[in-house]
Amino acid sequence: FNMSGGCKQVAYAFHPHVLYVLCSLLTAAHGLSDEQREFQKVAFDFAANEMAPHMAEWDEKEMFPIETMRKAAQLGFGGIYVQPDVGGSGLSRLDTSVIFEALSTGCVSTTAYISIHNMCAWMIDTFGNTEQREKFCPDLCSMEKFASYCLTEPGSGSDAASLLTTAQLKGDHYILNGSKAFISGGGDTDVYVVMCRTGGKGPKGISCLVVEKETPGLSFGKKEKKVGWNSQPTRAVIFEDCAVPVTNRLGEEGQGFGIAMKGLNGGRINIASCSLGAAHACVQLARDHLLVRKQFGETLSNNQFLQFKLAEMATKLVASRLLVREAATALQESRSDAVSLCSMAKLFVTDECFNICNQALQMHGGYGYLKDYAVQQFVRDIRVHQILEGTNEVMRMIISRNLLTES
Template identity: 95%
Template sequence: MAVVGPLARVARLGSSICRNHRLILNRSSQRRGIASCIDPAHGLTDEQKEFQKVAFDFAANEMAPHMAEWDQKEIFPVETMRKAAQLGFGGIYVQPDVGGSGLSRLDTSVIFEALSTGCVSTTAYISIHNMCAWMIDTFGNNEQREKFCPDLCSMEKFASYCLTEPGSGSDAASLLTSAQRKGDHYILNGSKAFISGGGDTDVYVVMCRTGSKGPKGISCVVVEKGTPGLSFGKKEQKVGWNSQPTRAVIFEDCAVPVTNRLGEEGQGFSIAMKGLNGGRINIASCSLGAAHACVQLARDHLLVRKQFGETLSNNQFLQFKLAEMATKLVASRLLVREAATALQENRSDAVSLCSMAKLFATDECFNICNQALQMHGGYGYLKDYAVQQFVRDIRVHQILEGTNEVMRMIISRNLLTES
């Protein structure tokens, strides 16, 4: 699917971004526009600006008006995501011959940042779905690509990434879910924890042990919903990310065809890590969107909120804080986009840069959102105001796709082992 066509057709929807709401929108914020010093369009090509605009429009019109409701009622917005897929956002960096948009990692970062201004939680799930589709597209054979990718790119079917287990989080290579080969099937036994979309999605990209201990004994298989022996735990109650369900995924003598294995036996850990390199950029990009929205929320609040006879925008301490927030936002964006470029070009520094981008952006963007909440005072703690949801939704970004402590390990290992 060519992305330029659908993007061009919807470019007329308008480019105003939803930046504040008591349940829907703060129109005065909409009128003020984006300050040039934090404009996320800087440095982009005309084509990138076009699909960035489409993503911003979609965030404002289709996501932001429902963001609070999806959070409070824990709604998985399937139809909204399928609308996003019609714009090419269901398989952004999947190849066009199986329905993908064929865009670059930088393009993808730009899109996820824009979408996250409308709803971080929903965009974060879309980013995980995209990662799974890319893994099948990249490591699957033609039959597997043709079987799974078109429905994933259209979001007729949804995907989940299954690596973490109750006993293996950061130490992913110690996973215990077993896959014993019997004839032309693998028999899976074990469980996965904290799986985004678990129970509501259709395709599970599962890392399982087909060999000995350690990373070389891990393989990757695709398990389809409805397979006998596949079941799910209770829906987890989370601080944020409430528009996507999270459950344990359980395998009890679950028979999966050998033809559903991606790559060769023992290649699964490598496939998982390569998926996560892009996933780290994706989740950092979602943090950028939240921080961008919160800088504008804070600015707008300072301009209208009065204390001691004048607006808060005249308080120099708050002016300096806002300046720091804007600076950290732009610095984070530049690092994320550099990492995206490095990964696209398969550079030798790509893994370290992806880790740096994930570490820096998710930490700093959380701090930006948290500071924006503080600037709102008591109002920031009310669920009528979007800022608290951005804070809740991006806190988990410092944990998933590899904790930020693990990011530090990866970066330091690279520094200490390269001669």
């Protein structure tokens, strides 16, 4: 991190290897294979060179950095856990977590969108037939086309099984009517993985359709003004007699809710990993600030209270990382505790990492509240992680239900 004007950080100008080197100090590379360390280094370098220098501008101007993401796709980050025969990298969930953590040190908002895009590509790869996989996955993996996940509706957020968007079968098409809310990439993306009701009430009446952008009857609401996540657009996605070919249905009718939830298990690990990257960057920013900022005749690094706070932040970061990696391994191995661990990781890590970033801002004092300093953007960008991919209150419900129903 470059410094100028005494203690003022040039917050978005990182040397290419700084974050990777500092990462070792907090054991981000410990326990990884040589191959995983290489993935991690490539991702840290990309974050430092291609993302961090533009992070503030993307936020301020609300730019969707398409070309930067396509550069990331050239490194294999467009379909990280998609199978190689359709253009994916074929990596594990643990590999994916390592990559998203590293990328998020450069820009949380952009990395979070990339994680959603990866989830959509994986859903098509996993639940699609050969024709669907070959039609959609190559362009998604290269990020020639971008994807959005459409589950939430204006009246169904945490209660996703109550969604009202309908898909009525007429001949060889489904006619969609309804709307989706808070859709990342909405309006700027090309492929929409949509959960809709083809049957009766409840989860068993839900199916999954892939809707292409130019489909007649598909439209979008206004671009939302958000606290953070400003490098990705968020809009309502609206269906008005939108005719989607039956050939675009993933799986069978009634399997959509299961497909959505399986996607979200991985999505929860992904978003927790993005929180890890933000927290890691903020620990480093806080440490560097304490080493140069002087009050009462000495640097803040000599204040024992702040020393202890920094130690707690680093400890919580490492504990969070270990939980995410355990959950990622459980999901990869299809273990019986995978759903609970994914929920635990999402709950614990997004809460703790937000607290780490918020404490880092506090350590910066008034400087932390200035947009010249990266710490405030990390705080804004990861606050929403406690809400999306299932709120942290819903995570508590999932964890407790699994505990109470264990035999």
